[in-house]
Amino acid sequence: MRIGLEIHLQLPTASKLFCSCSTSGNGRNTSICPTCLGFPGSRPRLNRRALEIGIQISKFLECKIADTTWFSRKTYFYPDLPKNFQITQYDSPLGVDGRFHVGDKIIRIMRVHLEEDPGRIKRVGKSGEEVSLIDYNRSGVPLVEIVTAPDIASPTEARDFMTDILIELRHLVGLSGKDEQTVRVDANISVGEERVEIKNILGLKNLERGLSFEASRQAKLIKAGKRIIRETRHFDEERKVTISARGKETEEDYGYIAEPDLGIFNVGEMARTMVPVETPLKMAARLASKYAIDRATSRQIVMTSRTLADLFERLCGTIPPEVAAAWILGPLSSNRDLLENRKGDTLACDIERVLQAVVSGEMTDSEARLKINALGKGESVDIAAEGTEDGQLRELVVACIDENPEILSDFKTNRRVANFVIGQIIRTTKGKYASSEIVEAVNKEIERRLRKEQS
Ligand SMILES: [Zn+2]
Structure with missing residues (x-):
């Protein structure tokens, strides 16, 4: 099965692609x-920010970016498009021949280009007496279109691809958080020889459903020895089926011509000087290979919060990565809101010292957890391990465990074996130490040894 996607995303600019109207007009026909x-005599001017974002996306997707780019008019007549052509890019996209990784797989990116959105049509009234209302607030809103090669092998993979690319683009250019529901995708899918296009699928869930339906429809036709017709279909969200829409137009049907009012843009220099950004999934891949932790863990850390991911990297400087990962995803992630609000070097430094004390066996896990919770709340905390324990008491504990080494292995299945050591020490010290002090010293020593055994 071969699936290719055309993704249309709205760019997060304040004004439209070719004029200064706001992209967030309230009401209808207000912006x-x-x-x-498209009044006669009006002239488009390109929104520089939209061009920058487009180049940024192309560069991120490892596309080749030419030195110059221009726009074209795609001619068609429809009421949502009063000037009878849409300004888009045809023979001069911003980027070509890129790629995007989904897990270990590479999905080739054929092209990335900018275009304007048309208006929105709404049909109202009784059947047979319907009228169409048009809202032009959308008209001229900047979109980027990303076209993949048919490298996607299943509907699930299509959804994974979309999920991952949106995570990255959201971070890269600040797409809105709602884009998973509002992203518009055209998908082409071929189970056999002939490919079928499904137009205007809204949201990732519908994308997966639409493709699944279409895959099984085509498979059934092939099995029955019937021919698949090359056509465009629509996905009906209610009935969860695809319906034949029209014969497929070829690009020539649109009569593209170069847009004379905008001119040519030198984007090569812009692309070369743009500083690359480390997006979340790129960071996750880097963490996984640099610190030898598994991909799922590194992804979970980065997706939980960027602050935690930065903290994880810092901790890896002094404590084993797997210990750092466990604390980051455990006690530190449950404190993450507090940590986000108290970003700062001192806090990171305090946390690092607490965890170092855990690794060296000076502090128990539960003690460290309490300290981290307190640090998260902004309380002042004494970072040093509660080393009030008497040196003499520790020596007694060490000696007693040395004499009974089987306790260590037994402790793993039955923590109560510690009571044997505790009892012995209570007897020999005859009330010199509080029993809670003894319990703590014994547990701490056993845990320290077990940790050492593991590492
Ligand atoms: Zn305008």
Whole structure:
């Protein structure tokens, strides 16, 4: 099975692609001007920010970026498009021949280009007496279109690809958090020879459903010895089926011509000087290979919070990565809101010292957990392990465990064996220490030895 996707995403700019109208107009037809309504004599001017974001996305997707780029008019007549052509990019996309990794697989990116959104049509009224209302607030809103090669092998993989690319793009250019429901995708899918396009699928769930339905429809036709027709279909969200829409137009049907009002843009220099950003999944991949932790763990750390991921890296400087990962995903992640609010070097430094004390066996896990909770709340905490324990008491504990080494292995299945040591020490010290002090000293010593055994 071969699946290719065309993804349309709205770029997070304040104004439209070719005029200064706001992209967030309230009501209907409130954010419009002669340019985005296509009045004769009006002239488009390119939004520089949209161009920058487009280049940033192309660069991130490892595309080849030419030195110059221009726009084209895609001619078609429809009421949502009053100037009778859409300004898009045809023979000069921003980026070509890129790629994106999903796990170990590479999905090739054919092209990345900018285009304007048309208006929105709403049909109202009784059947047979319907009228169409048009809202042009959307008209001219900047979109980026990302086209993949048909490298995706299943509907699930298509969804994984979309999930991952949105995580990255959201971080890279600040797409809105709602894009998973609002992202619009055209998908082409071929189970046999002929490919079928499904237009205008909204959201990732529908994408997976639409593709699954279409895959089984095509498989059934092939099995029955019937021909699959090359066509465009729509996904019906209610009935969860795809429905034939029209014969597929070829690109020539649109009569593309170069857009004369915008000119040519030198983007090569812009692309070369742009500083690459480390996106979440790239960071996760780097952490996994640098610190030899598994991919799922590193992804979980990065996706939980960037602050925690940075803290994890810092901790790996002084404590074993697997210990750092366990604390990051455990006690530290349950304190993450507090940690986010108290970003700062002192806090990270305090946490690091607490965990170092755990690793060296000076502090028990539960003691460290209490200290971390207190640090998260912003309380002042004495970082040193509660080393008030008498040196003499520790010596007694060490001697007693040395004499009974089987306790260590028994302790793993039955923590109560510690009571044997505790009892012995209570007897020999005859009330010199509080029993809680003895219990703590014994547990601490056993845990320290077990940790040492593991590492
Ligand atoms: Zn406008």
